[in-house]
Amino acid sequence: MLKLLRKKGVMKKVIWSVVVVIIIAFGLGGTLYLLDDTPESYAGKIFGKKISFDDYEKAYRDVRIQAILRYGDKFRDIQQFLNLETETWDRLILTKEVNKRKIKVSDQEVVEQIQQYPFFQREGQFDELLYNEILSYAFRISARKFEESIRDKIKFEKLYVQKTTSVDISNEAVFAAYKHQNEKVQISYAFIDPNDFKNQVPFDEEKVKEYYNNNRIEFLLPPSINISYVQLDFPPVPAVEKEASDETIEQEPSIPEINQEAKEKVRQHTDEIYQELLVSSNLESVAKKYNLPIKTSGLFSMEKPNLALGWSYELLNQIFSMDINDITEPIETTSGYQIAQIKEKKESYVPEYLEAREKAREIVLNKEANIIAEKKSKDYLDSLYKELAKTKLRDFPKSAKTLGLNITQTPAFTRGQYLPKIGISKEFQDAAFELNDENSVSDVIVVENGFCILHLDNYIPVENADFEKNKERIAETLLNEERQKVFNIFLSTLKAKAKLEDNIAKMRAEKTGN
Structure with a gap:
């Protein structure tokens, strides 16, 4: 079958970089590791029929290959977000359905589909030798099996067309979507800041204690560490004098380049100190020997790192896994090298009331001020x-100023647009677009840092000419979304009828203890 893709010939050198990418992506994924010592004799059931482990593993392999073909070299990055096991059961269920409907796919359709994949092309053309190499060395699958998996994929696409061909989108729906994306409003608003009312909140020790006792988990402190370290700086770079110019041009300050030879000397000196610390691990004595001051970071956590250190998340993660008195390898920063030693580690804990008192007081103060601000806003x-x-005239700015309120006017904005001071607030924007000439003032709107009262200053409608220019693109997007919704409903109904019994998930839970 499909001899067009399997002509015999002398093998040429393959583009191994392509093969390596696929091999790395393909990895050793699968579910066979679950089968050791399992009491189950089959992977699961659909439509009352048992699915063997072999059939499940073949479907899983096909799902994984399709994911690699779909996402290419991005597969490794997004793999963790894919649920390949659920997709495997979906594939098995859909296979039953397309076979029941007797959906057919010709050999020529399979050929044309395979020839479209960039993985199998060299210089924009399908390459049979590359195709066979990738199947053998990367996917580890025979051409016949791969081609049958492509045949099934095309069957699923035909089923999708059957179930969604009647879906249509009206012109009104297309215009409504365009309008939703492109209409604009301009708003004036009064912002009521709860911080302005903190001085009206009396301190109540009992209320603060009560809040702490009822919400102790809120005060949980993450693991923290204290670091001692020495810093070996790169030598300063001499300033370069520039010739005076008649015109003064303001330029961004550039980061001076450090002489590589001088940098190498600092690196060697740092390594010499590090080798001594591997023997003694006494940072104080070694630092004294080399006349280096010891600096201390103070306790910090992964959530609130000491930014002055300039360490990456990966480095912090590594350091937090170290033990007290452990010495880090030399750490290169933009200004030099550091060698650090873990001096103190504190596990996660809930502090006693006296330690947490200030934080508890601030929380209670903010809550009480928020209550006052909300009432004042109303x-x-x-x-x-x-x-x-x-x-x-119903002059909103004048009326607001009479009440002592400060007014801010936004630029004209669309939904989802960032606004100065407000940011991206769904509540604010929803309220803004509900306003009209008859109802131009909003209720009190809760935003992240306080409360707002909005007034509609200007409504900017969409332009019909621009709509006509973009109508087809929007209609296609909406149509695809609606088709996907219809097919998802069909698939959900089909899965309910299948009454899946998933032994794979059961075995995974038993293996992991979840």
Whole structure:
């Protein structure tokens, strides 16, 4: 079958870089490791029929290959976010369905599909030798089995077309989507800051203690460490004088390049100190010998690292796994080298009340100030309505200033756009786009740092000419989304009918103890 793709000939040198990428991506993934000492004799059941481990493993292999073909060299990065085992059961269920419907795929359709994959192309053309090499050395699958998996993939695509061909999108829906994405509003708003009301909150020790006792887990401190270290700086780079110019051009300051020879001397000196520390591990005595001051980081955690150290997340992760008195290898920074020693480690713990008192007091203070600010915001809103009713112009800025409120005006914005001071707030933007000429003032809106009262200053409608230009693209996007929804409902119904019994998941849970 498909002899067009399997002509015999002299093997040429393959593009091994392509093969290596696939081998690394393909890895040793699978589920066979679960089969050791298992009492189960089959992988699971669908539609009341047992699925053997062999059939499951073949389907898993096909799912994994399809994922690699779909994502290419990005597969390794996104693999952790894929649920290949669920996709395997979906494939087995869909296979039953396409066979039941007697969906057919010709050899020519399989050939055309395979020839489209970039993995099998050299200089933009399908390469039979490369194809056979990748199947043999990367996917470790025969051409016949691979081609049958592609045949099944095309069957699934035909099933998708059968179930979604009647889906349609009206012009009204397309315009509504375009309008939702592109209409703009401009808003003036009063911001009521809870911080302004903190001075109205009396300190109540009993209330603070009560909050601490009822919410102790909130005060859990993460593991922390204290580091002693020595720093060996690179020599300063001499300043380069520039010729004076008639025109003064402001330029970004550049980072001076360090002489590589001088840098190497510092590295060798650091390594010499490190070798001594491997023998004695007494940082104080070695530092004294080389006349180096010892610096201390103070306790810090992974969540709140000591930024002055300039260490990467990966390095911090490594250091937090070390024991007290362990010495790090030389650490290169932008300014020199460091050698650090773990001086103190504290495990995660909930501090006693006296240690947590200030944090508990601040939490209670913020909560009480928030309550006052919310009530005050509602009072302001009532007063605003009364002020606005006094004049026909309904001057929002003037009425707000009469009440002592500061007004901020946004630029014209679309949904999802970042706004100065507010950021991206769904609540703020939803309220803004609900306003109109008849209802131009919002209720009190809760945002991240306080409360807002919004006023509609300007509504900018979409332009029909621009809509006509983008209509087809938007319609295609909406149509694909709607088709996917319809097919997902069909697949969910099919899976419910299949009544899956998943022994693989059961065995995994037993292996991991979950």
